[in-house]
Amino acid sequence: MATEQLFEQAAAQWNLARLYEDLAKAKHELMPHKQYGLTDSEKTRLRGLLLGNSPAEIATQQIIETRTVEVALSQGLYRYVERLTGRDRNALENWRDVAEWLEIAGYRTTQVAINWDQMPDVAALYGRQVELDQLKQWLAGTCRFVSIIGPAGMGKTSLAITLAKAMQTQFDGVIWQSLRYQPALENVLGQWLSELPNDVIPHSDEWYDQLTALMTYLREHRCLVVIDNLESILTSGSLVGDYEPNHANYRELLKQLGEQPHQSCIVVTSRERNRELAGSRAANSPVRYLELGGLNYQDAAQILVAERLPDSGKPHWKRLITQYRGNPLMLRIVAMTIQELFDGDVYRFLDRGITMFGDIKYLIDQQYERLSDAEQEILCQLAAQAEPIPIEEVEHPRCLAAISALLGKSLIEKSAAGFTLIPVVMEYVRDHLP
Ligand SMILES: Nc1ncnc2c1ncn2[C@@H]1O[C@H](COP(=O)(O)OP(=O)(O)OP(=O)(O)O)[C@@H](O)[C@H]1O
Ligand SMILES: [Mg+2]
Incomplete structure (x- = not known):
């Protein structure tokens, strides 16, 4: 592991950005001739101390002599900390003073974690590095809302969890929310707000007041919000991913999370795409989506x-x-x-x-039952042919919207010759044909 990445977990409990900046000022006051800012080594050792590592333990991790670390600390970091916390020079007697004094000075943060322990375990994630890098790169830039779209079992949740765990330390607060059991928005927002620090009090228990309070919080704090299984609250039979009538207010939540400026990051997983998740492919778009394909x-x-x-x-x-x-x-x-x-x-x-049986059939069943009539009819038409069919030959008044929706759900695929069902779906639909 590169030395700059050691002790990164300190970010979960300490306001590192502010500490680096304030210690840099203290350093500059003490040593105006030195280049401004903490060096990477100084930052690493600071994080080590904040996590309760002794200079000897830090030296072991950095693979250098303990004495080297001790000398560097007494000539540098210890003195900056004294200066920053208003102590006399050489008042620091024990390396533990660093964390204690900085905590008293208010540099410790307590990360709020809501439902984080409900996140399923990801035993092993093979591949997906390209996707992870892509998502991280988007979220590090101007994008604040990403969705991961793909069919059942493709690994959306596993990917979202791996991403969230890798990024978690960069946030003041982290929220995990599964929509699998279709919770009412009022209950979801009510719980989040009750667990966020006291300063977020909505005007009323109505969802729109709760939403306003949440957006204020997300503007002022950097949170990571992961929403899993969005398709659970979308209505079946809709070509454009409309919301279930009694969950229609989620649309406003997603719209505001995507459109309003804030400094938080939102990650949504869904089997189906809709307007709020659609975003744009433009490089600077605040809303982007990743279509999760199969493993190589x-x-x-x-x-x-x-x-x-x-x-x-x-x-x-x-x-x-x-x-x-x-x-x-x-x-x-x-x-x-x-x-x-x-x-x-x-x-x-x-x-x-036979490719389609048991639990695999069940997976397709779940998706097939949610399709609109137009989608089902087109699947039947395609299944009746062994060869791909060009779009001109698909006969249906809602052909364009339905084909586009089926492609979005990865139930059909496109080649130069036209559209065809993926093999398991082909077998499934043929079994269903009268
Ligand atoms: N890259 C991967 N390597 C190994 N196992 C994986 C990978 N991706 C997913 N899995 C496994 O496949 C199963 C399904 O993954 P996951 O629950 O993430 O899919 P999903 O796309 O969220 O499905 P759903 O639409 O049902 O929510 C899990 O058992 C998971 O451990
Ligand atoms: Mg999932």
């Missing part, structure tokens, strides 16, 4: 290894992974089935020609 062969193969499929079947793994379009959950389910019913023999499973 290398990363998906790690799932099959983890599920203990024998190496002997490896020549057929590629076909299996392509069949399920790199969907991690489907691959886990299918690997378990192959293990259980086909003694781990991928070829025998593929030879059987």
Whole structure:
């Protein structure tokens, strides 16, 4: 690990940006001839001390002599801390004084964490580095609202959690909210506000007053808000992702989180996209979305290894992974089935020609039932043909909107020859055809 990244957890409890700045001023007053600002080493040692590490422990982590750290601290950081906290020169007798004095001086922050312990565990995340880097880069720039869109089991929640954990220390507050059980907005906002520090008191218990209070908070503090399973409060059968009638006020929440200026970061996961999540592809857009596709062969193969499929079947793994379009959950389910019913023999499973069964069928069921009539009708039309169909030949009055919605849900795919169903959906719809 690079030295600059050591002891980063200190950011969760200390206001590091303000400390670096104020200590830099103190340093400048003591040593005006030195270059302005703390050096990377000074910052690292400060974080180490704040986390309760002794100079000897810091030296071990930095892989240098303890004496070197001790000398550097007494010639530098200890003196800046005395100056900043109004102590006499050389008053500092113990390295523990640093954290104690800075805490008294008000540099310690307590991060508010709401529902953070309800976040599911992510056992292992294979691949997804490109997506993580992309999301981090967006959020570090002008973007304050990202959504991760993709079909069931593609790994949206796992990705959002990994992102949130990696970024968590940069925020004053962190909030996790699953919408799976369709909570009323009043209850959600009511709980958040009751757990945020006392200064956020809405004018009333009405959701719009709660929302105003929340937006004020998010403007003044830097929070990370993760909203999981947005599709749960979208109505089924809608081509544009409308909200369930009794959850229509969520639209205003998402709109304000995306459109109003604030210094917080919002991450939303959803199986379906709508206007509030749509954003723009422009580089400086405050609202952006990531369409989460399947894992590539290398990363998906790690799932099959983890599920203990024998190496002997490896020549057929590629076909299996392509069949399920790199969907991690489907691959886990299918690997378990192959293990259980086909003694781990991928070829025998593929030879059987059935890709859609049990829990995989259940996953598609969930998505199919939510489709509009237009989408279902078009799926049937496409399923009746073995070959891809160009858009001109799809006969339906709502063809454009429906095809676009189906593409957004990754149920169909596009090639130069036209549109076709992904294999599992093809099998599913053909089973459903009269
Ligand atoms: N990159 C990955 N590497 C390994 N396992 C993964 C990966 N992505 C997802 N999984 C596994 O696949 C399963 C589904 O992942 P997850 O719950 O994140 O999907 P989702 O897109 O949020 O699904 P849903 O739409 O149902 O909410 C989980 O068991 C998860 O551990
Ligand atoms: Mg999920």
